[in-house]
Amino acid sequence: MFARSSVQRQARRPWLALLAVLLIALLCAAPAFAQAAAPVAPPVAAPAAPNVGDGLDRALNELGGGEQPLALSLQVLILMALLTVLPSLLLMMTSFTRIIIVLSILRQALGLQQTPPNQVLVGLSFFLTLFVMAPTISTLNAQAVAPYSASQIGATEAIERGGNVMHGFMIKQTRKTDIAMFSKIANTGPYANANDVPFSVLLPSFVTSELKTAFQIGFLIFLPFIVIDLVVASVLMALGMMMLSPTIISLPFKLLLFVLVDGWALTMGSLASSFAS
Template structure:
């Protein structure tokens, strides 16, 4: 009985390998089990067939890159960097948590970008869905509001820098600036603006840290960490000035000035 049991277990172990090695019957042209294909005309008289699996692979690849591209074209960069500076200035370690900061940044980004999204939908997406415009015209029309938003927030010096790096001549208008120049110039300007706002956030909290450290040194309490004492005062200051309303209002308003 034991030998039969072991033989049965060995057969079960090798059954998947036998199934994998079994020959697969070729799919004929009239077989209903064939995988649907997409035919793309590259040249007159020639075509390429893309199976459904390759189509899904290409779609998933685009979807993985799309969030990063969209975040670099919106106000998300400035908002998340400033909120990160705020948490460091307060010295609250992981409070608010990363999930809260990301969620707040995403919803504030949606609030700021709503006019741009409405213009992109009205100019490019809706005409394409209604059949009034082809994909070649719809994509530039939908991307134009994003490029205008980026260039309105971009410093002239950063735009000139990347124009020079791209070996391009100065552009006559903002409409002539390509995306490959507008996007890095916009991100550079956003990081510069976010660091400036972060410096302004650090100053009042740094003053509190210096005052607390000086008081503790004068009292001879050098073994006590000044951070522990200054943290309640920094939180109290931030609450008394209604810091969240002031900060979020300033962040949202900085994109409309």
């Protein structure tokens, strides 16, 4: 009995194997038949969305001559160079330098080492810089950025117009003596008018003038706090408290004086008005 059942199972195995192969073939061929039977709709091209990179590519192509796009490696090199230069442009071509130096001197005059912290001072300087530079930024946008975005002018002309706007702002804040000094060093000039001063002379002259102005404002800020330090030190010496640090005693009086005169408003207002043309 067991022998017969074994023989029957061996006889059924080829049929089962054949059925399995046919089933697998049908399953594999079904998608192909369905795809052949279903009508294929033509692909619809999606409307191209405006991309920021298109304007950047156009600018790089125009700077490269406009005949053919620059190589990808060269584009990456130019972009990395621009990203490296941008912080320097922010520091050296705007009002940021004068503002951050004055606020740092103010903190030192109060006798506070880390209050306000550096992040707060940089943030205040940045937003006050945006406030001071708002008219210049608006003019820059109207004369250079907006026409270039509308494809009315090329990248070279946009850069030239933007440079003229920044040139006008910087020349108003630069002393003539500094321009004369750097033009003498560079063996250029004399210049017929302010517009003839090149950026190679204007930029170091502008930075030098900003540093000088910042230290002049810092000196005026330091004077009342020095008086408080001298008075407190003299009183402590007269009382024989030479072992007590005058800084500990004078700090509350400095803060009280600064709060009573509304020092932050005076400082910010004076810095903003110092750039008025």
